[in-house]
Amino acid sequence: MLLKLFFLISTLTSSFISTTHSSHTKCLQHEKALLLQLKKELIFDSSFSTKLVQWNQTDDCCSWHGVGCDTAGNVVSLQLENEAISDGVGDSSSLLRLKHLQKLNLAYKNFNSPPIPRGIHNLNYLTHLNLSNAGFGGQVPAEITSLRRLISLDISNDY
Structure with missing residues (x-):
């Protein structure tokens, strides 16, 4: 009896694990479009x-490096x-239309002293x-105070 119970639990557990691992979330098309637009807007050294x-039209954007x-x-x-x-990265950047964004890391860039976009409050x-x-460069925009969920803000500079 105990052996049958163990077998049943093992079967259910492995079935649950294989089901959860096989279902990969795909990014929404409008989110992918925003990321591809952001890539076009950014000036970066490839x-x-x-x-x-590595971001491209054919892959699922949830699997792109740097995207969660x-x-x-x-x-x-x-x-x-x-x-x-x-x-x-300015006030009209596609980045500011990623409405569900929780974590943003733009550390160690070489921006040419533009201000932090006021649209960050979006x-x-x-x-x-x-x-x-x-x-x-410049002052931290007052709009940043409207980010009520913000736990961590790092605007430090080593220079």
Whole structure:
């Protein structure tokens, strides 16, 4: 009896595990379109890029390096540190239309001292924002205070 119970539990457990691992969330088409638009907007050195350079039309954007998605297929994380980006993040950036974004890392960029975009307040779900050593200039926009879920903000500079 105990052996049958063990077999039943093992079967159910392995069935559950294989079901959860085989169902991969695919990114939503409008999220993928925003990421591809962002790639076009950004000025980056493709010879130093390890993430952006690999983003393409055919792959599922949830599997792209630097992109994280939730179970619904919304982009919730962008980890674009050290991507040799020099420009392209402004108030009209597609980045600011990724409404479900929770984590954004643009650390170690070479932005030419533009201000942090005022439209950052559009990212209502943002919990972690890393702009350290990114080359943003000017004052931190007051709009950043409207990010009520923000837990971590790094705007430090080593220079």
